[in-house]
Amino acid sequence: MNAEMVLYERRGDIALVTLNDLNRRNALSREIVRGVSAALQRAMDQGVRAVVIAANGPAFCAGANIDDLRDGWMERPAAEEDPALMFKRIAEFERPVIAAVHGPALGGGMELTLACDLVVAGEAAWFSMPELGHGVIPNTGVALLPRVVGSRRAFDLILTRRRVPADEALDFGLVNRVVPSHAVLDSALSLAAQVVEAVPPGAMKAAKLNLRAHAAVDWERVVESPLDVPKTEWQEGLDAFMQKRTPDYDRFWRGNTTTLQGKGD
Template sequence: MKTFTTLILDVRDDIAVITLNDVQRRNALSRRMVGDMFDAIESSQAQGARALVIAANGPTFCAGANIDDLRDGWMEQADPRTDPALLFRRLAEEKRIVVAAVQGPAVGGGFELTLACDLVIAEEGAWFALPEVTRGVIPNTGLALLQHIVGTRQALELVLTGKRLPAPEALQRGLVNEVAEKGASLGRAFELAKSIVANAPPGALAAAKGHLHAHAGYDWGRVVRSVSDVPRAEWQEGLDAFTEKRATDFDRLWQASQRGQQA
């Protein structure tokens, strides 16, 4: 077992379990956590792990991006080692199978983290949401990955409304593979990963996964760049409202946009 600042890596029976462990911050995807994830993935490979399981401690799977990092200009100062979109790309392009075990809310970047995994086991009480647009930002990775799973109209519904999907509805929409009993998601994800690597060789698994994603045709360059397409004033208002625990005031931004169109 190897402990990082924000997570724990445990390789057993040829399966690497990466457990998000920043419970106080609801396992938010901070710069440090993203960097730790990259390091844990590389360490698991060095230890010969044949598959990855991503789980979390505490009541929340992942609450999305760390608000302090966002306010510090994270979206405008991309660092490849701390960019969540590049982490999600790393997982999507990982040759080994990646299974998510979701035991609580997977919000924003937490939802996107599950989209970057190959298979998802969610337990009773887990739920998923992409509230970014309601905060003046966009789920850039979600926009690329989501529609290939649920279709364009459902993807737009989830992105534009930010609605919550409880685990049974996420199963119905194809966003999770199984709903497990409360407390059982990690065990089921581990069993699933172990059964896959026990019954198929590494080259076939890597080829099947790699070609599936290649056929989808993700434009990762666009994914990384797209986060900067939202005007700063809009995401600044969203972050300020979140920090100040108040409703957003986007009406003035609508008015300014309309004045600009009329000029």
Template sequence: MPSEAALTNDAPLLLREDVATEMGGIARLTLNRPRQYNALSAGLMSALQAEIDSIAADPSVRAVIVEGAGRGFCAGHDLKELRAHSGDRDFFQAIFKQCSRLMTSITALPQPVIAKVHGIATAAGCQLVATCDLAVADEAAQFGTPGVNIGLFCSTPMVALSRAVPRKQAMEMLLTGDMVDAPEAQRLGLINRAVPAAALEEETLALARKVAGKSPLTLKIGKEAFYRQVEYGLVEAYAYAAQVMTTNMLARDAEEGIDAFIEKRKPQWQGR
């Protein structure tokens, strides 16, 4: 059976462009199935997983942008691929396990990940936006978990969505399948910024550059701590965070940052 890439004229399922900045690189990952609204096929998820794994081991990358080619960000899972395996429990378990591993890998990635969203971000595409650490969207972008409309509740997208937006609003999106526009998504906390289409590229890159200019060690420590502490109770969260701050305070970059602030100069990060 020919590979998915072969069936699409050998076009790569995922594109990568590295953008150099003064402090380090920004990896731009573009979902490249535009005719399918970048639906997350097994092949595309494998390609994205491979890049995430590579970036995790590459200290020269300071930030990551995930975006979609064509008219939309991501329409979720590839429904034609799912239907082609009708009744195959093993395939369904494997595909949803693969997606879950991909999402948790993004959360565990030391570098911050920014979703750059245009068009639609639905079902697992909405899950991907909710999973990314930050998100900037075109004002015309639409978000939703419409699985309920086709008899397939968005249970795995629910995990990320319910951790990004308030419970009642998450349930309304999941139970009705209604779409949410970018300004409302920003109000709910699903995205950070809703900007005019003409400003989407500039605003996303500006945010990525700002993040990339921070100490990579500090970002790694802080990102891991953020996602761990939100699962704890208040007392446990404070105890854990105090330990993290103690470890962070002993790092060379913390010493450098404090010295630079006192001396009114730009810090020189060493990542240690």
């Protein structure tokens, strides 16, 4: 595990996993994906009862690292570096996983919270899925978000890419608690302790297994879905983001124009 990008510590029976790439606002990178996956394995090996995922710096997670998106993530990344498979590990983890979100959670950061079982958010936190504007899709988000907020709201958040503040996220069911920003981590740790208090591990595992089974996710489709996006479109979107310019998507719309003619034409 990369000890710089992802920190791991024990808080009694709780494992605290902290994103720690402040220079990139904890954007999901190959290093962070490997680090979080390794931390989950370490937590299981140590027999912890729950995991809290938090972050250092002003942002919880600024989404996917653009350099990694441009360099292979849109086209079959290695399994140990695939964010979708990391989200799957979180969602299917045998112990409760709680996100402690103190600041913005964008794109992959919001998907990370969706993969967790519970979310504690600070008053300054907000959530957004800006992917379509960059010519990519939130492949895990399109699978998990409708199960959390319903299909209409999922379409709204994915298509409009708007910011959702913490209080609205609570109304939507995106988060379970909203607390003062300074109290996010302590509140998440306290909730984790409350959840696992006087509960045996087998029953906890069975509860999580069946909760997920009744809202099953096609993870194979999630992993493959980035390939549905035309390469020229995501290349333009990501290049524009890096070059700090407005992407030129009009040419793609012109290329897809279809003229419908009636029988009498």
